[in-house]
Amino acid sequence: MIVQIYVDDIIFGSTCNKMCEEFRQLMTAEFEMSAMGELQCFLGLQVRQLQNGTFIHQGKYAKELLKKFDMDDCKPCSTPIATNKLVMSEEKDDLVDQTLYRNMIGSLLYLTASRPDIMFATCVCARSQSAPRKSNLIAVKRIFRYLKGAPTLGIWYPADGKIELSGFSDSDFAGCDKTRKSTSGGCQVLGNCLVSWQSKKQAAVSTSTVEAEYIAAASCIAQLLWLQNQLLDFGITALKTPLMLDSQAAENIIKNPVSHSTTKHIDIRHHFVRDCYEKGLISLHHVPTKDQLADVLTKALDTSTFESLISRIGMLNME
Structure with missing residues (x-):
């Protein structure tokens, strides 16, 4: 039996229906609470449980956002961010309402709990919250x-998925037009199920593509180690977790314990990836760029590539 508690919300499940009923009776006897029956909604996430899997989405919330910001009659587009121009603001653009802009960004960030497809676009737009301009607002409206x-796109978790942990790591070199900092992207997959994802601007400027990929790998491995510890609670040991990289040079740096002159300037905290590799906690695998799932979290993509990647990470439209 598994019980998940978040503040005053509880979900529980078991392979034995009798255990679920006993737990429900125990909790309702001790606390003032009501049992809502089979899980359909939790913390804003809508859940559809089927025989062959589970579908999680935030369709209702997405439709409410469109109505809230007067975008329910807008013209749809195929990708959340344009590939032909940068999102960063132009100094000549007029400033826009900061409160409105931050409200839109905050609402979209909550939506990324089930929408990795808008994660990169939302994070890029969030970088301009201090002084948003018209070009920034146009970029945010494109996400809407x-x-x-x-609106009902979500993540599909098949019931027959294997319990095999793996990670995909990628970066976009010098993607920020103002600071020239790179973006780290990573996604962690359990069997065929996407369980976590990240998209974040790196703290320091990388001087090469290899350095940017290496730092992104460190971030992805940190998440993989956390997931390994979580799986131990379920009696699952996930050593030699595959890490998929599309940079051969970054793989060589991780495998080679010698400190190259080209890596001496990299912050020492990122070098723990070598230690993880030597201890057998991870294993490195090269993947072609076209098969790098983390690409959707690091850069703007054309329609065909974008749709192919979000389909491969398990995003479906069930309605």
């Missing part, structure tokens, strides 16, 4: 236009 076309 994308949601208009696919």
Whole structure:
């Protein structure tokens, strides 16, 4: 039996229906609470349980956002961020309402709990919250236009998935037009199920593509180690977790314990990836760029590539 508690919300499940009923009676006898029956909604996430798997989405919340920000009649678009121009603001653009802009960003960030497809676009737009301009607002509205076309897109978790942990790591070198900092992207997969994802601007400027990929790998491995510890609670040992990289040079740096002159300037905290590799906690695997799932979290993609990747990470539209 598994019980998940978040503040005053509880979900529980078991392979034995009798145990679930006993737990429900125990909790309702001790606390003032009501049992809602089979899980359909939790913390804003809508859940559809089927025989062959579970579908999680935030369709209701997405539609409410479109109505809240007067975007329910907008023209849909196929991707959340344009590939032909940067999102960063132009100094000549007029400033826009900061409160409105931050409200839109905050609402979208909550939506990323089930929408990795808008994670990168939302994080890029969030970088301009201090002084948003018209070009920034146009970029945010494009995300809403994308949601208009696919409000009920969510993540599919098949029931017959294997319990095999793996990670995908990627970076976009010098993607920030103002600071020239790179973006780290990572996603962690359990069997065929996407369980966590990250998209974050790196803290320091990388001087090469290899350095950016190496730092992104460190971030992804940190998440994989956390997931390994979580799986231990379920009696699952996930050593030699595969890490998928599309940079051969980054793989060589991780495998080679010698401190190259080209890596001496990299912050020492990132070098723990070598230690993880030597201890057998992870294993390195090269993957072609076209098969790098983390690409969707690091850069703007064309429509065909974008749709292919979000399909491969398990995103479906069930309605």
